[in-house]
Amino acid sequence: MTVEPRLDIIGAALADVSRTRILCEMMDGRAYTNKELASAAEISAQTASVHLKQLQAAGLTSSIRSGRCVYHRIASEDVASVLEALASLSPTDHLYRAKNRYLPEANTMRARSCYNHIAGRLGVLITNRLIALGVLRIQGEVVEIGAMGEAFFSKLEIDVPNLSISLKPPLKLCLDWTERRQHISGPLATALMEKTLKMNWLERRTGSRALLITELGYEVFEHDFGIARELIDGTDYP
Incomplete structure (x- = not known):
């Protein structure tokens, strides 16, 4: 069993230009809907949903439901600091x-x-x-x-x-x-x-x-x- 950090999971989440555009859009600290992030990344809402699931699975983003809408944002200040450093x-x-x-x-x-x-x-x-x-x-x-x-x-x-x-x-x-x-x-x-x-x-x-x-x-x-x-x-x- 390996005890090394799973940097490969983070690397895979970042290894797509649409996902990095989504993350950059969230780097202002605000929360966005799937459609808003899809527009920012110039992709379809369906494709954005797939990317958001991978980003959340990697621990980079989180989501919250408010009424009928689901909003997505950077998971934490620590994640934002790491992304800025990268x-x-x-x-x-x-x-x-x-x-x-x-x-x-x-x-x-x-x-x-x-x-x-x-x-x-x-x-x-x-x-x-x-x-x-x-x-x-x-x-x-x-x-x-x-x-x-x-x-x-x-x-x-x-x-x-x-x-x-x-x-x-x-x-x-x-x-x-x-x-x-x-x-x-x-x-x-x-x-x-x-x-x-x-x-x-x-x-x-x-x-x-x-x-x-x-x-x-x-x-x-x-x-x-x-x-x-x-x-x-x-x-x-x-």
């Missing part, structure tokens, strides 16, 4: 065209949801800036709340002590697959994204993981975070 190993040649900020593809690179936190250029810039301000500190591979952390998040009405009593660490590092740099994840990063959506600094896009940065959002990110609009929209940064 994405960072994938080839990036196809991203070259998206570096032109006037093309639609650039929206996903600029700002997007990574399950339940902010990713893309904006997510990396926020992380770097919070470290520079002393709000966060990095100790090797561990990210912690710095000396200025509670005061900074208090201004945003995010209660750090309450987050700290969670069984999960309030912050983790997540390698951004388009930027190839770290952004923050975990309960505190989730609370931050929820705040940006609630305050209309960011808006979700229909049928995309991309997050729209509103004019108010650009103002807040520059005034409160010290991140200039040119850095968010540009093609390179320090």
